[in-house]
Amino acid sequence: MTLLSATAVLAASIVAAPAQALPTQAPPGVAIAAVQGPGFVSPLAGQTVSGVPGIVTTVKTTSPRGFWMQSAVPDRDPSTSDGIFVFTGSTSPTVAPGDAVTVAATVTEYRSIGSGETDTTTPDLSVTELTKPVVTVTSSGNPLPAPVTITPFSVPSRFSPPVSGNIEQIRRATPARSAQEFLEAHEGERVSVPSPRIIAPSNSFGDVYITSKPNSDRSVHGGALLSSYNLPTGRIKVTALDGSKPVMNTGDRFAGPVVGPLDWSNFGGYVIDAPTLPAVVSSGLTPTVAAKASDAEMSVATYNVENLAPGDSAAKYAALARGIVTNLASPDVVTVEEVQDNSGATDDGTVAADATVARLTAAISAAGGPRYDHRGIDPVNDTDGGQPGGNIRTVFLFNPSRVSFVDRGAPSSSAATVAQRGPAGRVQLSVSPGRIAPADPAWKDSRKPLAGEFTFRGRTVVVVGNHFNSKGGDQSADGRFQPPTRSSETQRAAQASVENAWVRSLQAIDPRAAIVIAGDLNDYQFSPAVRTLTGSGSGLTDLIATLPRGQQYTYVYSGVSQVLDHILVSRSLRTGARYEVIHLNAEFAGQTSDHDPQVVRVRP
Known part of the structure; x- marks a missing residue:
């Protein structure tokens, strides 16, 4: 995207990683928000944590296997997410939604790396995860934390922060400033988009894109238009964890809210990993037909x-x-x-x-x-x-x-x-x-x-x-x-x-x-x-x-x-x-x- 260069005011929010050595063991009982931190990268990355409490919200039994958990009571900092993914490796998770757990694990910033790329060259954002976990279930049947509702007014109209360079160096995200910062501040949390419109056809994997801004950047058939190098900011990818692959065209919509934890897709962009999807309401889209040329027209x-x-x-x-x-x-x-x-x-x-x-x-x-x-x-x-x-x-x-x-x-x-x-x-x-x-x-x-x-x-x-x-x-x-x-x-x-x-x-x-x-x-x-x-x-x-x-x-x-x-x-x-x-x-x-x-x- 063509964005503004960093200004003197904003330059202070871009800093290098701390030069001093960090402890390898965080204090016990650290909250998810403290693990996520206020920026794009966890301040505890590489450290081990213990006693991290949360409610299991969603379980993923296909690779990468694991589960999302979320704090029962959110913190008051809009820059920090209260949800996180716990990666269980080759083992399917044994927990269930509604379980209250504490987790001991290593804080890891996971980043997908494509062919010919390295960790320093791949453009993908990293995802804060808890890896090599030891999970203790303390109770079951707890209500799930309420999802964050993403309304047409939730996401800023600017796509990226008004800085130049690697945005992961932003120490504190400002969710009201850009779509990337807003979504990062909710990484791992349950989110909900009410009855969203589909802005791109489903692919062979069943993935589809929706918009939280039905009246912004709208194409004649309900897609999300690119009219400048600033990407449409209501756009979010959706994938169904139950393996369902409904066939959807641009302009169709879901009959109910799409709910699930917010993740980063290995193919780029933020994605809602929905346990299930609502029914699809067809828009009745049909191919367009050109007018025929007259005899005098070529x-x-x-x-x-x-x-x-x-x-x-x-x-x-x-x-x-x-x-x-x-x-x-x-x-x-x-x-x-x-x-x-x-x-x-x-x-x-x-x-x-x-x-x-x-x-x-x-x-x-x-x-x-x-x-x-x-x-x-x-x-x-x-x-x-x-x-x-x-x-x-x-x-x-x-x-x-x-x-x-x-x-x-x-x-x-x-x-x-x-x-x-x-x-x-x-x-x-x-x-x-x-x-x-x-x-x-x-x-x-x-x-x-x-x-x-x-x-x-x-x-x-x-x-x-x-x-x-x-x-x-x-x-x-x-x-x-x-x-x-x-x-x-x-x-x-x-x-x-x-x-x-x-x-x-x-x-x-x-x-x-x-x-x-x-x-x-x-x-x-x-x-x-x-x-x-x-x-x-x-x-x-x-x-x-x-x-x-x-x-x-x-x-x-x-x-x-x-x-x-x-x-x-x-x-x-x-x-x-x-x-x-x-x-x-x-x-x-x-x-x-x-x-x-x-x-x-x-x-x-």
Whole structure:
């Protein structure tokens, strides 16, 4: 997230760990709040404690096994949590909810570490736990401590503390200041979110995201919108400890409160580990359908088909075909991203993708769509990123009964296409289909833009299909490093700069050149890369930014509805352009792709 740097006032709350040696044995009978401490990390980390009292609230019998316990009487410090997880290792806990216990254990800060990460580099926040416990049950059948109700007004509107660096160094959290501090102050406690709305579809594990702020950052279908680098703050992940996996779509809601201890997910972000889930009330969400283009309109769509390979199921091909024919209304041109080669992810040197494309176009015809022709350029093996061996690329599908493709030159993976002056001073491409500056370092290990020259009703339209480099390598926006490092932005900014210069070269020849830029830019409508590509709106218009705010999303990740896919048009096409995002994947538990397609109808 892009947050403010630390101010002089707040700098005092960021301090290094105490330099003096700490005792290894804490006094007996220490309260849970004293173990948790007022910051993100326990002041007793590494020490042994004994006689820690609490009421067992929730038991977890799957890995990591253990139980949560909570003080029967909360302390008066809003910065300290009164709940904590007791990790029992490979042994399932023998306690039950309502047991009053005392625990002797080691205070540990547990942090999940991913591949290639270390304890100092992983962005995950740590969880304060009691490990190697000796548990004594003193009574049973006690009432559980009342859960903390998280209302629409509980969580601050700012996501992260207004500091720069590792937020775990904050000695005292201020729950009223940021969402991360609020949630940390309740780590391990029972919390309750009353009848929350679901803001992202359930996954194969049964996990789902809810919001405690139903009227904040709301998308048109009930998701949580990303409109800046400040994450939506009502968002909380939910997982069911009983193993239930209800199928849920964005906009559905739970019929009752979601109750459980607040934990940190190994996949990032805070999570409620609910013993059981309430019934689900469906919102009746259905996929959207585009308006059909008129005879005078040329329709251009973009669709990331998520690693489409010849070995994918017939059901996937049929669903993609239905989406193109029915939901996108059979566009004249479709830029299709993530088309894999004929051997899929097998890394055998294959680069041709004609079998993949043929299966897709056949499925479209079988679904009642046009007999699409296609153009593309095979990449050099293993040079364009994506799934190893897959050689993903962007391909043009086009309806030859509506538009003509201008074949010019000898397309190859290394040949760059440039603007040149054609008949009557109109712009044309030196190579069509061609690639934009494929040797430029900006495209290293990334997909090169595919440019093509089309003719519609006698008018030339240049279409560019894009798939900019991914966000891989960026730090988690939910994590301890704030603002997170978004290292992948550097390459996308360079790619945008190269493509913007290419667009300007066309417009220098013909200021009224009809240009459509479409595809998966892997970045937000407010990002530096997109601003660079559009020339801050002076050369191209990013059409998704023209929609009402609640409709500005094409992808849902970690419970956040966001923009990754775009269609941009030149000034000559902006007037009268009719543009839609077709929501048929990202908000549904049953997805054909993880991206939503989009389409524009223009009058060249």
